[in-house]
Amino acid sequence: MTREDLRQIILHEISQIAPETEGVAISDTEDLREALDLDSMDIFNLVVALSQRLGFDIPDADAARLTTLGSGTDYLQSRLAPR
Amino acid sequence: MGTFSMPSLGADMEAGTLVEWLKKPGETVQRGDIIAVVETDKGAIEVEVFEDGKIAQLLVQPGEKVPVGTPLARIASNEDLPPTEEPAVPAAPDEAAAREPVAQPVMPPVAPPVVPPASPAPLLPPGEVLRASPAARDLAREKNIDLASVAGSGPDGAIVRDDVEQAEVGSPLVRETVADLDPMRRAIAAAMSRSKRDIPHYYLAHSFDVTAAAAWLGRYNANHPPAERLLMGALTVKAAALALREFPEFNGFYGTGGFTPSSAIHMGMAIAMRGGGLAAPAIHHTDSIALPELMVQMRDLVSRVRKGGFRSSEVSDPTVTVSSLGDRGVDMLLPIIYPPQVAIIGFGSVSQHAWPVGDALAVRPVMTATIGADHRANDGHRGALLLRRIAELLNRPEGL
Numbered sequence: 447m448t449r450e451d452l453r454q455i456i457l458h459e460i461s462q463i464a465p466e467t468e469g470v471a472i473s474d475t476e477d478l479r480e481a482l483d484l485d486s487m488d489i490f491n492l493v494v495a496l497s498q499r500l501g502f503d504i505p506d507a508d509a510a511r512l513t514t515l516g517s518g519t520d521y522l523q524s525r526l527a528p529r
Numbered sequence: 530m531g532t533f534s535m536p537s538l539g540a541d542m543e544a545g546t547l548v549e550w551l552k553k554p555g556e557t558v559q560r561g562d563i564i565a566v567v568e569t570d571k572g573a574i575e576v577e578v579f580e581d582g583k584i585a586q587l588l589v590q591p592g593e594k595v596p597v598g599t600p601l602a603r604i605a606s607n608e609d610l611p612p613t614e615e616p617a618v619p620a621a622p623d624e625a626a627a628r629e630p631v632a633q634p635v636m637p638p639v640a641p642p643v644v645p646p647a648s649p650a651p652l653l654p655p656g657e658v659l660r661a662s663p664a665a666r667d668l669a670r671e672k673n674i675d676l677a678s679v680a681g682s683g684p685d686g687a688i689v690r691d692d693v694e695q696a697e698v699g700s701p702l703v704r705e706t707v708a709d710l711d712p713m714r715r716a717i718a719a720a721m722s723r724s725k726r727d728i729p730h731y732y733l734a735h736s737f738d739v740t741a742a743a744a745w746l747g748r749y750n751a752n753h754p755p756a757e758r759l760l761m762g763a764l765t766v767k768a769a770a771l772a773l774r775e776f777p778e779f780n781g782f783y784g785t786g787g788f789t790p791s792s793a794i795h796m797g798m799a800i801a802m803r804g805g806g807l808a809a810p811a812i813h814h815t816d817s818i819a820l821p822e823l824m825v826q827m828r829d830l831v832s833r834v835r836k837g838g839f840r841s842s843e844v845s846d847p848t849v850t851v852s853s854l855g856d857r858g859v860d861m862l863l864p865i866i867y868p869p870q871v872a873i874i875g876f877g878s879v880s881q882h883a884w885p886v887g888d889a890l891a892v893r894p895v896m897t898a899t900i901g902a903d904h905r906a907n908d909g910h911r912g913a914l915l916l917r918r919i920a921e922l923l924n925r926p927e928g929l
Contacts, residue, residue: 464835466803479857483803486760486855487831494755506750506758 452522453515459495463488474516500526531580533602535567535595545574546594547601554584558604565601582606661688668693675722713806724868728783729904732863735916736897737924738884743894745926762853763824765876765898767929768922769851770794770816776915778907779872779900780849788871788906797847797867798827800834808834809850809867810843820929854878861897871903872912874919896923 453474460482461468467482478484484492489509496512497504502525504512511521535545548566558564563575564584585603589595661669661676665688669676672693679696681688724730742764750758773780773794781790796815801807812818812826830843852864853876861877877897884893898919902912922929 464803485801485857486762487828490755490758490760491828491832497755503754506747506755 447523447526449519449523452519452526455499456492456496456512456515456518456522459492459499460484460488462495463491472515474519475514477513478515478518479513496522502526530585531582531604531606532600533564533578533604535589535597535599535601536576537597544594544596547589547591549591550587550602552584554587556584558582558584578604580604580606660686662690664690665693669696670727673719673723675719675726677722678718711806713802713808717806720867721865724866728866728868728871730866730901731904731909731912732899732901733909733912733916734861734863734897734899735913735920736861736882736895737920738886738893739879739896739923740893741924742926743879757821759820759824760827761879762855762876763820763827764923764926764929765853765896765919766796766798766812766815766827766851767818767820767823768919769874770796771922771929772915772918773849774816775918776907776911778911779902779915781871781906782848782869783871783903783906784869788903791848793848795846795848797850797870798830799850799852799864799873800831802835808844809847809852810834811847813843813846849873851876861899863899864901866901866903871906873901874916875899875901 457472460478464482464484470482472478472481479489489512492512493504493506493509500522504525508521512518535547546568548568550565552558552562552564558578559581560577560579562578564578565576567574567576582604585605587602589599589601595601660681660683661679662683665679666676668674668690669679669688674693674696676688676693679688679692680686682692683689739761742761746759746761746764777790778788780794781788783789793814794816795811795813797809797811799807799809810830812823812830815823818826847867847870849870850864850867850873852862852873854862856878858878860880862875864873864875866873875898877899879894879896881892882895883890884895885891886893898916900912900916902909
């Protein structure tokens with residue numbers, strides 16, 4: 447999966463949780479919660495959705511890595527890379 | 530004949546001791562004259578008189594300690610005027626707050642001025658700026674119509690009973706700004722206007738260290754897959770629900786017959802809608818739901834509220850409400866009660882604070898819990914105990 451694929455997956459899952467965010471332009475460095483007005487429950491649901499979609503457990507301690515699209519993509523990529 | 534009474538010299542003042550009279554019976558006094566010295570816990574305070582006249586009678590002798598509001602002297606008016614109303618000596622402050630410092634609201638009742646206005650013109654309570662006839666007010670109250678939304682056709686634009694009747698059937702007399710609001714905004718406007726108009730709110734706040742709860746939550750979440758984890762919000766809701774079992778006067782409804790406690794605790798969750806507005810549907814029997822199940826129900830409710838799919842029973846029967854700011858909020862909220870409930874509990878965001886631990890300062894996660902409560906149904910002393918109980922329960926999360 448390419449970086450762009452992962453980026454699109456994150457955006458898609460956010461739009462499932464908060465439909466009105468679909469199509470909102472957001473840079474890789476913006477805080478997702480601030481830019482898209484996501485609350486704790488939204489982030490909780492995003493972690494659940496990404497874990498299910500990608501088939502691995504995102505530890506609670508790593509949830510902070512999903513703060514921005516850039517850091518989230520980096521994180522997911524690192525998790526998917528063969529160890 | 531006027532009355533000169535023991536003034537309230539601060540919201541926490543319950544009583545004062547008359548130290549000295551500076552005027553004798555028969556002496557003429559003018560508004561603003563210092564006529565007595567009163568000893569309070571803030572020290573000796575010189576007290577002024579609020580009207581012109583003659584001291585007719587001294588009712589309290591030096592050395593006597595009397596409650597706020599007790600008449601100290603009778604003052605005869607200079608002119609032969611009909612008896613003036615009692616000077617605007619304020620009602621005694623919140624009794625509970627006065628008795629128990631711990632129960633003092635964070636925003637104490639506005640301390641009455643030491644020198645009330647000279648003219649005994651009745652003070653308009655807040656919300657009374659609207660001109661409306663008593664019949665119109667009664668009807669509006671009965672029909673739950675916000676007078677602010679009614680156009681008046683009486684003298685000087687005063688609202689009369691007919692105007693309220695018209696407003697009820699949705700006539701064009703209803704101001705357009707209201708008609709333009711979307712239904713949710715209108716529902717919030719109606720409920721909150723009614724709340725602020727009818728309910729004598731008092732507010733309390735309590736900040737506490739949540740290290741134990743946060744640590745427990747961290748351990749719990751580290752050992753559970755994403756879908757089974759918990760948010761702090763589930764812990765606070767459960768702690769509040771459990772605490773309410775011991776404080777029934779905060780859980781129930783206030784109706785025409787007064788307060789009726791509810792045997793069940795159906796906690797309303799204030800849930801913000803994206804793009805504005807909020808709803809506060811209930812999770813039924815909140816106090817008896819285990820945390821994992823409570824979290825599932827909260828997620829489900831938030832999702833349904835935001836998609837517009839909640840049930841009328843969930844909306845109609847919360848017995849008390851909780852409003853949590855989550856992690857992007859501020860330190861605390863002073864929440865407004867949803868009528869006919871009698872209390873709403875607020876949880877501010879958890880943030881790091883310098884916090885005394887033993888003799889030193891440490892940096893600790895701290896949360897502020899607040900309550901907005903109906904003084905017709907309960908008192909600040911018990912409200913304070915309720916907040917403390919919630920904090921206690923929250924910091925023993927294994928028991929939630």
